[in-house]
Amino acid sequence: MTVTPQTRPNSQEQLLTPGEVATLFRVDPKTVTRWATAGRIGSIRTPGGHRRFRESEVKTLLAELTNDVSHTA
Template sequence: MVTPTQPAPTDGAEHLLTPGEVASLFRVDPKTVTRWASAGRIGSIRTPGGHRRFRESEVRNMLASLTSEALPQTTR
């Protein structure tokens, strides 16, 4: 289970995830997530301290698209 590092946004701001939280969702190493961001596969923003953060909505959309691609296609 992913534990958010920030309280839920109340002002309409986007919830941000750490590389570790994203890695947990995709079941990969956090360094893989950082490589994806460097390669442009997933968008990231930098905190004033230089750490990467990822928009939860973008991460969930990416996860959903990868999951749907992996599902077998049904024929009617």
């Protein structure tokens, strides 16, 4: 599956769907939604009510989790 981030108008920040984030973390999209509900990862809502995630925040979290795993192994 190819991750194709969406661009928010008038901004350089890339936005990812829950499915795209799930692909990066290798989890189910519902898990990503639960993380957002719990405050583990920030999200924004589109005018239609869909969640989107800032690519920079997602990559930062992914890097932190990857570093945590490599240091504990």
